Amino acid sequence: MGKTGKNDKAVMDALLDRYGRTFALESGIKLSDRPKPLYQLLVLAMLLSARISAEIAVAAAKELFAAGYGTPAGMRDASWQDRVDALGRGHYRRYDERTSTMLGKGAELLIDRWKGDLRRLRNAAEGDPRRIAELLMEFPGIGPTGADIFLREVQAVWPQVAPHLDQRVLEGAGKLGLPRQERPLARLAHSNDELARLSAALVRVSRSKKSADEIKAAAR
Template sequence: MSSKNETLARALLDELGRTYAAEAGIRLKDSPQPLYQLLVLSVLLSARIRADIAVAAARALFDAGMKDARHMADATWQQRVDALGEGGYRRYDERTSTQLGKGAELMLEKYRGDLRRLRDDADGTEREKALLREVPGIGPTGADIFLREAQGVWPECRPYLDAKALAGAERVGLPSSPSALAKLVEEKDLPRLAAALVRVALDKKAADRVRETAAG
């Protein structure tokens, strides 16, 4: 018989366990293009804007051909602004266009467009976080967003459950320890669990729905 915590974890995955990368159409794997797309999504999600708008803006950028660092850098500032606007990302479009352009140039100059080189240089999660924060538009929140999802393909990050995810765990009555939470799901589901916990941290109604599902 499943424990109460395991039942809650399963309800989280069932109700809210879709990663933000998946929502943005990113088929995440340990290769340059999807990792770069996750970085772009992390920049967009870092702003004070609704997650669904950030996801739509990421899709619009990728649909416009800006799927890797080279194409992002080669796009004009206005092309990036237009794609962001198409995704509804209008409040921060001009600043973010500049950040994305400079970030793409940094990625090309320092890592030849391949975040796996950043990973190799870092040799550990804490250093990965520090190097990610060198990218324009990526602060502590953006680094957390990236690594919550990248743990699916970067095993050294697991379990990556940051303060926002742990706040979600507390809201639904789960342990607030990353190691305890990691025992409730399979390793492959950790990114989904992290995304679900962030959603309940941001939305009390979502937390209530998860508890009802678990109790039902």
């Protein structure tokens, strides 16, 4: 996507090598432009946007999917208690009851309005990222943070929304001396998949001074 300075390339290589796994991949989601993985990403975005660790959110997503709730119909048809139990197995306990209710209502909304297919939402928004975010925020538990999480991961398979590098991503970039503006930072990536990996890596760095120091040392 563009030329990089020698130091930027060294930072990128170290960053992607150590932290360049998307949260979708960590959750076992084989992301593609298909209804099931797109729904699973929506569930993950909701779990990640709560004030809880990313590790617990990922674990909870895995438990929900393993229990058969990785489709809108599966989530809707599960009992409220079954969803609570799955969240509990992932140690997502502080918000489990409220989250179970929101997951059920969100699945119903997706089925009723979008026929279970988030591609319909994207098409209704004509691929515009701001409109997509607005429509995503109609789902229970998805606010601006959740919409950002969904968009920065889905850009790997929805080229219409790329680049999506939100404030948390740009904050991480600043800690590593990388560009803090969306377009210049995006030019360091070679594909939309790499953009999604870069976003996830920089979110991790934004949360940890130790991680930022580690990357800078490795890039020297």
